[in-house]
């Protein structure tokens with residue numbers, strides 16, 4: 001009787017890795033399709049639960065919303081530049097998550113210090129965090145115009 005030579009740990013790891021690689025290659029497409037169908041079915045049968053989870057996620061990640069809505073407006077007017085939700089989050093942290101105009105801690109939106117309608121860019125250096133009320137009150141004024149007007153009022 002011949003005795004099998006035992007594999008070293010490294011050989012076992014390499015063999016396992018190779019097996020998993022082949023397995024993943026073989027079933028990747030099938031699994032992706034199954035996952036897609038599963039999630040589609042799940043969302044269809046748990047509509048309310050999914051909507052609630054999405055609202056919760058959006059509330060916790062308001063920077064994503066702020067970023068995509070600013071991006072949409074920038075695209076409309078053909079403004080140059082762009083910023084990521086991560087950059088906006090860092091900007092908010094730099095402003096202690098407060099509205100740059102009223103100082104309240106509210107869900108923040110991305111306000112263009114120089115409005116897009118007046119040639120401002122969509123780059124992060126033109127973005128300040130503002131609550132939606134201040135953002136809409138500011139309208140097409142620049143940061144300086146809005147701040148000096150608020151000081152007079």
Ligand SMILES: [Zn+2]
Pocket residue numbers: 099100101102103104130131132133134135
């Ligand atoms: Zn505000």
